[in-house]
Each structure stands twice: as C-alpha cells, then as structure tokens.
Amino acid sequence: MKRRMTRGVVTRGVLLAALALAVALPLLAQAPGPDYGEFNFLGLDRRGAVWIAAQLHLLFAAFVLGVPMFAVVIEAIGMFGGDEKYDKLAKEFTRLLLVAYSATAIWGAILVFFLSTLYPRFWAYLTAIFAPSMWVYAGLFFLESFTLYLYYYGWDAWKKGAAKKVHWCLGIMLNIWGTIVMFIANGWLTYMMSPPEGLTADTAPQTVQLWSAINNATWMPINIHRLLANVVFGGAIVGAYAAYRFLTSRTDEERAHYDWMGYTGNLIAIGALIVLPFAGYWLGREIYEFSQQMGITMMGGFMSWLWIIQAFLIGILFLAGNYYLWIGMGRIPGAERFQPYIKWMLLVLVLGVIVWATPNTMIADRDEIAAMGGIRHPFLQVLGVMSAKNTAVNLMILTTFLSFLMYRRANKDPVVPWARAGTMLQGAAFALCAVVVVFYGVYGYFVTAIVRIGFSVYQVLAVLATILFVIGIDMAMLRGAKSRGEIRWGRMPDRSQYALLILAVTFTWLMGLMGFARSGIRQHWHVYEVIRDTSEQAFTPALGPAATIISICVLIFFGLVGVIFWLGGLAERSVYQEAEAEAKGAEGHAALGEPMPSPALGDVD
Amino acid sequence: MTNLKILFTVVATLAVFTFVANVIPQVQSAVPREIVLSADMPPEELAAIGEEIYAGAGGCTACHGLGTRAPDLLGVVGGVCATRVPGQSCKDYLWESLINPTAYIVEGFDPIMIDQSIVSSQAELWTLVAFLESQGGEITVNADDFAAALAADDAAAAAPPPVAVTDPSQLDGMAIIEAQQCLACHAIGGVGGQVAPPFEDLRGQDPAFIRESIVDPNATINPDYQAFAGTMSPALAQMMSPAELDALVEFLATGGVGSGAGAEAPGDAAEVPPDSAGGSR
Numbered sequence: 057m058k059r060r061m062t063r064g065v066v067t068r069g070v071l072l073a074a075l076a077l078a079v080a081l082p083l084l085a086q087a088p089g090p091d092y093g094e095f096n097f098l099g100l101d102r103r104g105a106v107w108i109a110a111q112l113h114l115l116f117a118a119f120v121l122g123v124p125m126f127a128v129v130i131e132a133i134g135m136f137g138g139d140e141k142y143d144k145l146a147k148e149f150t151r152l153l154l155v156a157y158s159a160t161a162i163w164g165a166i167l168v169f170f171l172s173t174l175y176p177r178f179w180a181y182l183t184a185i186f187a188p189s190m191w192v193y194a195g196l197f198f199l200e201s202f203t204l205y206l207y208y209y210g211w212d213a214w215k216k217g218a219a220k221k222v223h224w225c226l227g228i229m230l231n232i233w234g235t236i237v238m239f240i241a242n243g244w245l246t247y248m249m250s251p252p253e254g255l256t257a258d259t260a261p262q263t264v265q266l267w268s269a270i271n272n273a274t275w276m277p278i279n280i281h282r283l284l285a286n287v288v289f290g291g292a293i294v295g296a297y298a299a300y301r302f303l304t305s306r307t308d309e310e311r312a313h314y315d316w317m318g319y320t321g322n323l324i325a326i327g328a329l330i331v332l333p334f335a336g337y338w339l340g341r342e343i344y345e346f347s348q349q350m351g352i353t354m355m356g357g358f359m360s361w362l363w364i365i366q367a368f369l370i371g372i373l374f375l376a377g378n379y380y381l382w383i384g385m386g387r388i389p390g391a392e393r394f395q396p397y398i399k400w401m402l403l404v405l406v407l408g409v410i411v412w413a414t415p416n417t418m419i420a421d422r423d424e425i426a427a428m429g430g431i432r433h434p435f436l437q438v439l440g441v442m443s444a445k446n447t448a449v450n451l452m453i454l455t456t457f458l459s460f461l462m463y464r465r466a467n468k469d470p471v472v473p474w475a476r477a478g479t480m481l482q483g484a485a486f487a488l489c490a491v492v493v494v495f496y497g498v499y500g501y502f503v504t505a506i507v508r509i510g511f512s513v514y515q516v517l518a519v520l521a522t523i524l525f526v527i528g529i530d531m532a533m534l535r536g537a538k539s540r541g542e543i544r545w546g547r548m549p550d551r552s553q554y555a556l557l558i559l560a561v562t563f564t565w566l567m568g569l570m571g572f573a574r575s576g577i578r579q580h581w582h583v584y585e586v587i588r589d590t591s592e593q594a595f596t597p598a599l600g601p602a603a604t605i606i607s608i609c610v611l612i613f614f615g616l617v618g619v620i621f622w623l624g625g626l627a628e629r630s631v632y633q634e635a636e637a638e639a640k641g642a643e644g645h646a647a648l649g650e651p652m653p654s655p656a657l658g659d660v661d
Numbered sequence: 662m663t664n665l666k667i668l669f670t671v672v673a674t675l676a677v678f679t680f681v682a683n684v685i686p687q688v689q690s691a692v693p694r695e696i697v698l699s700a701d702m703p704p705e706e707l708a709a710i711g712e713e714i715y716a717g718a719g720g721c722t723a724c725h726g727l728g729t730r731a732p733d734l735l736g737v738v739g740g741v742c743a744t745r746v747p748g749q750s751c752k753d754y755l756w757e758s759l760i761n762p763t764a765y766i767v768e769g770f771d772p773i774m775i776d777q778s779i780v781s782s783q784a785e786l787w788t789l790v791a792f793l794e795s796q797g798g799e800i801t802v803n804a805d806d807f808a809a810a811l812a813a814d815d816a817a818a819a820a821p822p823p824v825a826v827t828d829p830s831q832l833d834g835m836a837i838i839e840a841q842q843c844l845a846c847h848a849i850g851g852v853g854g855q856v857a858p859p860f861e862d863l864r865g866q867d868p869a870f871i872r873e874s875i876v877d878p879n880a881t882i883n884p885d886y887q888a889f890a891g892t893m894s895p896a897l898a899q900m901m902s903p904a905e906l907d908a909l910v911e912f913l914a915t916g917g918v919g920s921g922a923g924a925e926a927p928g929d930a931a932e933v934p935p936d937s938a939g940g941s942r
Contacts, residue, residue, distance in 0.1 A: 117922040303663050348876045348898070358688040365682055507867065554670050561674045589692075596690035603682030607675040614671050 064397075065649075092591045095174055102174040103593035104605060108169050111162035111568055111609040112616075118282070118567065120157050122290025123149050124204075125283075126324050128227035135220055139615075145317060149294060150208050155620045156205060161197075162458055175591075176392045178582050184261035185269050186244055194238045198349030200233035235283065242278050248583050249574070250274045250346045255586045273346040277339035278574075284332045289563055291324030293617065296560035299553035300621050312546030318556050319384065323460075325563065328455055330523075334516070343577070350584065354577045362599060364415050369566045371409030372451050376555045376562070378405060381459045381551040389541030391466035397458075402591045404455045413446035416440035438501075446512045447497030450519050454489060457523050461530065468537040478533045482526045489522035564613060569607035576602070679719065691717070698784045704791055704800040707807070712794025714785055721789075724773065725894060726880045731774065732767045739798025752801050755790045757849040763845070773892055775842040782844075784809035829904045834912020837905050841897060856892065858883050866918035872910045 074571035097104045127149040134142030183190065207226040214223040225475040250273040255264065298318030305311045344351035353359060374588045382398050387446045415434055428434060438444065461482075470478070503511075579593040588594070597605075696712070715721045715895075724731035732738075742751035747766060749757075757764055762774035776788060787810050791802040838844065844853035849860040862883075863871055873880050878893035898906060 300667060303667065320852035352877050353690075358690045361685050361688070364685065365678075368681060369678070507870070540670050554666075557667060559673050561671050562678075563674065565678050576690070579690050594692045597687040598687035599685060600687050603679045607679045610675055611672070 079437055084355065092174070093315075099222040101473045101593050102170075104593060106167070106170045106174060107605055108609055108612070109163060109167040111571060111606070112613055113160065113167050114571065115564060115609070116156055116160035116616075117238070118286045118289045118292050120153050120160050120284075121238055122286030123153055123156075123294065124227060124234060125287050126290065127153075127229060128224065128265050130320075131227055133223055135224060136181070141573050144181065145320065147208070147211050148317070150204075150211070150293070152620065153204060154208060156625055157201070158616075159616055159620070175582075178589075181261050181582075181587060182244065185247070185266065186266045187269065188266060189240050189243065193237060196233050196237045196240070200237060203230045203233055213526075238282060238286075239275075239279050240270070242282065243272075243275055245575075245638065246272050246275045248280050248581075249350075249578060250343070251583050255583075257586060257588070259586070274342050277335065281335040281339050284328055284335050285567065287328040288325050288332060289567060291326075291328065292563040293321075293557045295321030295325060296617075297321075297621050300618075302548070302553050303550060308546055314536065315387075315545045315548050318553065320554060321561065322377065322380055325559065326456065326460075329373065330456075333449075347584070350577050353579065354573065357574055358596070361415065362569065363428060364413055365569060365599065365603075366566065367409070367412040369562055369569070371405075371412060372448075372562050373559060373566075374405055374456060375409065376559045378402075378456055378459045380552055380555045380559070381463045383549060383555070385549040386549075387468055387544040388463070388466040388470075389544075391462070394462040394466065397462070401455050401459060404447035404552055405452055408448040408452040408455075409537045411439050412445050412452075414439040414444070441501075442512065443497050443500030443508060446500075446515055447493055450493045450515045451490065453519050454486065454493070454522065457519075457526075457559070458486065461526065464530065465534070467540040467543065468534050468535045469540060470533045471481045472533055474536070476534055478529050482529055485522050485525050489518050492518040561610065561614065564610045565606060569603075570611055571603045572606065613655075636655060687712070687839060693717070698788070698807070698811060700804050700811060702807070704802060705795075707788045707802060708795040708800055709792075710785075711788035711790070711795075714781065714789055715792055719777070719781065719785075719789065730732045730778040731770055734793060735796055736884065737797050739794045739796040742794070742798065750801065752790050752792055752806070755793050756786070759786050759789060763927050770855050772854060773846050775845045780816045780843065784814050786810070819889070829907035829911060831906035832905055834908050836911045837901065837912070841901065846892065857886055861912055861916070863913040866914055871913050 092102065095105070130142050130149070131146035134140060134144075134146060180396055185277055190262055205228055207230050208227070238409070247269045252264070252268045252272055264612070279570045295318050298321055299312045302311055302314040302318060305314060340351070340354070343354060355363070378401065385394065416437070433440075471479070493515045496515050500508040500511050576596045580589050581587065581598050582589045679817045725734050738755070739751070741789050742754045743749075754765070761776040762776065763772045766772050777789070781789070784807065787807050790913050791800050794802065835849075836847065838847075843860075846854040846857035847860050848854060853859070870881070876898045878897075901909065
C-alpha cells in the first residue's frame with residue numbers, strides 16, 4: 057500500500073512542479089536579453105536535449121495510451137466470453153502501465169523544464185496561447201492517474217457480476233481521459249506545424265483564439281494517426297515484454313503463458329499496422345493542403361530519402377512478423393501441410409521490400425548522370441515510382457494476411473459440407489485481389505500522376521475487401537471444425553522471441569523517424585512561417601545525425617523499459633514459482649500439450 | 662547470458678538502422694540567411710554572398726556544373742567573361758547574361774535559363790556577378806554599381822503594390838505565361854523553347870495534374886524530356902498569386918477557352934499583342 061501511495065505522489069509531484077514552472081518561467085522570460093544562453097549537457101546542445109526528452113516522453117506516452125485500448129477489449133472478451141485467461145492477460149497488460157505511467161510523467165516534466173529554460177521566449181509564446189488548455193490537461197492527468205489506480209488495484213475486488221461491469225467501465229474511462237489528454241497535447245504541437253491562417257510574427261499570442269489554435273489543419277489527422285499508432289506500439293512493446301519473459305522463464309507453464317501473450321501482442325501490432333497507412337495518407341493530404349511547400353519538403357525535398365529508410369524498416373516489420381508466424385506454425389499440429397508455400401511467400405515479401413525501397417531519383421555526380429542519361433536510372437526508375445511501390449506493399453499485406461490465415465487454419469479441419477467450395481472461393485478472392493492490384497499497378501504507368509494517386513485507393517480497398525471477405529468465410533467455415541490437436545504453447549524456439557524483440561525495436565525506431573519527419577518539415581520555424589527559430593540549432597539535420605539521436609532515444613527507452621519488465625517479472629516470478637511448487641505436489645499438471653494454462657496471475661499486485 | 666543476448670539484439674538492430682541512415686545521401690536543410698546588403702561592402706564579402714545565392718536560393722547548380730544542361734562556370738567564367746563580346750566588360754557581360762540569358766548562348770547548350778531578375782533583387786544579382794567574376798578573374802563590381810542597385814531595389818519596394826486580383830477569371834493566362842517566362846522552355850503555338858513539353862500537350866488534361874506539375878515540377882517527368890528533369894524550379898509557383906495559379910491552370914487545361922480576360926487559344930499565341938505581357942506578380 058505504501059508503495060502504491062509513493063508512486064502516485066511522485067507522479068503528481070513531478071507534474072505539479074512542472075506546471076508551476078511552466079507558468080512562472082514565461083514571466084521571467086519577458087525580461088530583455090538574449091533569447092538563448094550557452095547550453096551543453098554531456099555534449100548535447102539545447103535542441104538535442106529537448107529532442108531526447110520529447111521523444112522519450114512520447115514513447116512512454118504512446119505505450120500508456122495504447123495498452124489500455126486493447127487491455128479493455130481483452131477484458132471484455134474475457135468478461136462476455138467467460139474465459140478467465142483473457143481477464144488475467146488484460147490485468148497483466150495493465151500492470152505494465154503503472155511504472156510506465158510514472159516514467160511518462162517524469163519525462164514530460166523534464167521536457168517542460170528543458171523547453172521553459174532553453175527556449176524561454178518561445179515557451180512564453182506558447183503558454184500565452186495555450187495556458188487554459190494546459191490547466192485542463194493537468195486536471196485530466198489527475199483523473200487519468202486515479203482511474204488507472206482504481207482500474208488496476210480494483211481488478212480483483214470487482215471481479216464478479218455488476219461490479220465487474222463497473223470495473224470494465226473504469227477501463228473505458230481510462231481510455232477516454234487518455235485520449236483527451238493526447239488530443240490536447242496534439243493541439244499544441246500541430247499548431248506549430250499548421251497555425252491558423254492570417255498569423256504573422258507580429259501577431260500578439262494573447263489575441264490568438266484558443267480553439268482556432270487547437271483545431272488547426274493537421275490536428276485531427278494527427279489525433280487519428282496517433283491513436284492507431286499507439287495501439288501498434290503498445291502491442292509491439294507487450295510482445296517484447298512477453299518475449300523477454302519467455303526467454304527468462306524457468307517453468308513450462310510460464311513459457312506457455314508468455315508464448316501466448318507474445319502472439320497476442322504481435323497480432324495486435326500487425327493488425328493495427330495494416331490500417332495505419334490510411335491515417336497516414338489523410339495526414340499527408342492535409343499537410344499538402346495546408347502548404348504545398350511543406351508537402352514537397354516532406355515527400356520530394358531534402359527528406360525524400362527518409363521514405364527509403366521507412367520502406368526498409370517496414371520491410372523488416374513484414375519479414376519479422378511473417379517469420380514469427382511461420383515459426384509459430386511449428387507448434388501447431390497440422391501446420392506442416394502449409395510449409396511448402398512459405399518459400400513462395402518469402403519470395404513475394406523480399407521482392408516487395410526491394411521494390412518499395414527503390415529510390416525514385418539518385419543523387420549523382422555529373423559522370424553518373426551522363427552515364428544514366430538523366431537523373432533517373434534507366435531501369436530502376438521503373439520500380440522507383442508509386443505504381444510499383446503501391447503494388448509491392450499491397451501484395452506484401454496480402455501475403456501477410458495469407459500467413460495469418462494459414463496459421464489460423466493450421467490445426468483445424470472444417471466440417472461444413474461447403475468447406476471445399478469455401479476454400480476455393482477464398483483462393484479465388486486472393487487471386488482476384490492480386491490481379492486487381494497488379495492491373496492498377498501496371499495501368500498506373502500509362503496515366504497522369506493525379507489519376508495514378510486515385511488508383512492506390514482502389515488497390516488498398518481491394519486488399520481490405522479481400523481480407524474482410526476471406527475472414528468472414530473462414531469464421532463461418534471453421535465453426536465446429538475438427539481439431540488436429542491443440543496448439544503446443546511454449547514450444548517455440550528462442551529465435552522466434554528475438555523476432556518479437558526486433559519487431560519492437562523497429563516499431564520504436566520507426567516512431568522516432570516519423571516524429572523527426574513530422575517535426576523536421578517545419579525546418580527553421582518554431583511555428584511554421586510565423587515564429588522563426590533563431591537559435592544556432594535552427595537548421596534541420598540530415599538523416600544520419602537524426603538517426604543517431606533516434607537510436608540514442610530508443611536505447612534509453614529500452615533500457616528503462618527493461619527495468620520495468622524486470623520489476624514486472626519480480627512479482628510474476630514468485631507466482632509461477634509458487635504454482636510450480638504446488639504442481640510438484642500434484643499429478644498430471646504438465647502444461648505442454650494441453651490447452652492454454654491459466655496461472656494464478658490475478659493474485660499478485 | 663540470455664540478458665546479454667537480448668541486449669545484443671537490441672543494440673545490433675539499432676546499429677544496423679543507424680548505419681543504413683548514415684550511408685545514404687546526406688542532405689541537411691540549412692536556415693536561409695537573411696542577407697543584409699550595403700554599398701560599402703568589400704568585394705570579397707559580395708562574392709561570398711553571391712556564392713551562397715549561387716549554391717542555394719538562386720538554384721544555379723540545378724543546371725550549371727552538371728555538364729549537360731549549362732556550362733560549368735566555377736573557376737573559369739571570371740577569366741573568359743571579358744573576352745566573350747568585344748568591347749564589353751566582364752561585369753557587363755555577366756549582368757546581361759543574368760537578366761537576358763538568351764542574349765549569349767554558349768555553343769552546344771539550349772536556351773533554358775530564365776531572366777534572373779524575376780527571382781532576385783538587383784543587389785543580389787550584383788553579388789552573383791561579383792562571385793562569378795571571382796571564378797578565375799578579378800572582382801570589378803564597385804560601390805557605385807551596388808549603390809545604384811540598392812537604390813533601385815528600395816524604389817521598387819517603396820512602390821505601391823499592384824492591386825491584387827483575386828478573381829482568376831479577370832486574369833490573362835497568356836500574360837502570366839509571358840510574365841513568368843514559361844516560353845523559355847515550353848512552346849505554345851510553335852513559339853518558345855524545346856526543352857520542356859509544349860503547352861498544347863496539356864490541353865484536356867486534369868487541372869489537378871497541371872497544378873501539381875507547376876507546384877512540384879518533378880512529380881511527373883515526361884520521358885521525352887528526361888534529360889532536362891529538375892530544370893524547372895518549384896519556386897516559380899510561389900511567385901504567382903493563388904488567383905494567377907488558378908488562371909494559368911485553367912488556361913492550360915482548356916487551351917485558353919476557359920481562361921478569363923485575354924484568353925487565347927494556344928494555337929493563336931503568336932498573335933498575342935506584345936503589350937498583353939506582364940501580368941501582375
């Protein structure tokens with residue numbers, strides 16, 4: 057109990073100190089004098105310090121906002137489906153939130169300290185516009201904190217009947233508070249990207265209307281994009297936690313549980329990732345509509361090579377995600393009949409990654425340009441355009457879905473009389489979808505750019521429609537299906553867990569990279585084309601130095617997350633050890649080869 | 662041991678990402694420096710500012726130095742500029758080449774350069790001249806040249822801005838084409854440059870595509886003009902008002918039929934009276 061109180065007091069204390077400073081410092085900052093003094097902390101300049109603090113705050117915040125979203129869904133599955141193992145899984149997810157929540161607040165406070173001391177005049181400018189929303193933010197943060205504590209610590213007390221439903225509603229409230237908190241903070245940062253029309257450097261910040269500042273051109277696209285990305289990120293980090301626990305587990309029962317947890321986390325991450333590009337397209341379109349110059353800077357200017365790196369990273373995500381599924385089929389009786397197809401799916405994925413990562417234009421010297429006959433390579437230019445790339449990525453999504461479908465059907469034999477026809481229908485849907493995707497990909501070479509952009513919508517819709525259609529058939533077809541044997545949870549080679557770790561690191565690094573893109577397209581502006589950044593670090597770094605900072609952030613994040621995982625393991629391990637001791641005294645408790653075990657996870661705090 | 666393996670996995674993955682991001686081409690976005698020009702600046706300082714414009718905002722390196730579109734000037738031009746036209750000094754030759762680029766075309770190259778006074782002030786142009794003179798020659802730009810240019814720039818800045826036209830239908834598409842010197846590269850009615858697609862090719866095209874091609878000229882490159890990709894600057898779109906851009910897009914998409922005042926079918930472009938040029942900027 058004392059531990060719980062201490063944690064809550066620390067979190068709230070840090071937040072209060074940060075807010076007090078946030079309000080007080082702008083007043084001091086009005087005094088005349090240079091905008092920026094000397095700053096060097098362990099070799100970091102002022103921008104590096106703010107960058108790292110903001111990135112770490114954002115990574116922890118994404119985790120504490122993403123995990124409750126699927127924790128509450130999994131709790132509902134357990135509550136309405138009557139399967140307690142889901143309820144225990146949801147509680148274990150929530151346990152990870154507690155320490156991560158404190159880390160979020162601490163990094164948020166460090167960010168405020170850095171902003172208010174290293175960029176005092178700009179911070180004064182922001183508080184002059186957003187102060188009321190900052191106080192609302194603090195109030196909601198309190199509500200979110202207490203709701204989280206009630207949600208987690210009340211889990212076992214409100215476990216049955218109506219009390220359970222009330223508990224579930226607490227989880228929903230937790231998500232609502234968290235979402236509003238994120239929306240408010242997004243208002244501040246998107247104002248810097250896309251301020252309302254008509255503002256100039258001479259506009260007094262006190263005259264800027266709060267709602268118009270928050271409800272700017274990129275606010276809602278960022279809100280939606282971040283909501284989805286948080287789910288992806290939360291799933292990936294939970295998968296990494298499960299992998300860590302799997303690799304360090306001492307009992308078969310523990311290994312079986314974390315194998316299942318890792319699979320669930322990965323499924324959530326990859327599932328949400330598939331819809332994320334839609335939100336990305338919307339955000340990109342709004343950026344172009346707000347400022348064509350900003351859009352060009354993002355996609356065709358000095359950041360154009362960033363998208364090659366992004367393709368490389370997403371290629372790794374696809375390959376690692378599929379690799380994990382393919383290895384996982386080794387623990388499913390009956391999956392061996394799908395093994396021959398894996399090499400072909402791997403081929404499609406590798407070719408897809410190669411096409412996606414092909415640059416459109418080359419930075420070349422005059423001899424190279426002369427040799428190529430222009431700034432584009434005579435062969436590679438065919439692959440470096442959107443027609444080829446969209447085709448590649450849609451076929452990769454389709455292939456990944458096929459992997460999932462094989463995994464799902466591995467140990468099941470449908471018994472419905474129309475099973476053969478249903479399977480053929482599914483195959484036909486896949487084939488038709490591939491034809492549509494390839495057709496629009498090829499046709500795209502013969503139409504204008506604006507028509508070609510429209511084709512990408514048809515391609516994505518074809519893939520999504522196929523996914524929904526095929527999964528619908530599959531659910532109906534597998535009703536009452538004959539089992540070829542239970543999944544042998546826990547019988548996974550260690551390399552599968554390293555794939556989960558690589559997935560989590562890649563997702564995290566990708567978030568850092570996209571954050572750099574979003575923030576970097578403002579270039580030398582604090583508020584785009586309104587308030588200039590006049591510090592020495594106003595230039596936007598090239599990808600190499602940016603990547604180094606991103607890697608430092610990710611390393612610190614995983615170092616801290618490792619501590620959180622270790623803390624989570626301390627409590628869990630004793631439970632498994634007790635369970636193992638009890639099992640030794642009883643007969644017939646071998647976990648492997650049996651359905652998913654349900655260790656007594658609900659008994660620990 | 663397991664913990665070490667996990668640590669190695671995380672660090673190795675980060676190392677690969679960092680390595681890949683460091684070996685690709687590195688482009689940094691520099692802060693545009695606010696250039697303060699004065700008549701008493703020493704020649705070397707003028708040349709240094711000119712070099713900054715040459716390599717940056719001026720966009721000169723999009724063609725000069727590649728070897729295929731425009732002659733390489735660095736280290737050479739200052740030594741030969743005085744010999745190009747008998748009786749013309751080096752700085753006068755360079756000045757003329759900047760504001761009237763088609764006056765002197767080096768053999769083997771096409772007339773693809775536009776009047777630089779559209780994108781730079783007179784004082785900035787003199788800094789460019791000073792920089793080019795410094796490439797193999799002596800800087801002869803003097804305080805008098807510069808003072809006159811500054812005065813001209815000040816006068817232009819002090820002049821009342823033209824009344825902004827916000828209705829595209831009141832603008833003349835052909836006049837915008839001429840004012841923006843589009844015909845340096847594109848042709849219309851057989852008149853104009855040959856280094857970019859003729860405007861007739863755009864008739865009937867989707868206006869959104871035409872707009873994209875103006876705002877982001879490298880979005881779609883016509884394969885027949887691949888060798889000149891990158892020549893057109895995105896800054897051209899920024900030098901037009903939104904209404905002018907709308908009018909130009911409509912003019913090109915409709916072949917002049919749908920454009921407002923002074924609309925001409927592209928095939929009739931040669932008959933446009935000279936005084937119709939000079940749309941508002």
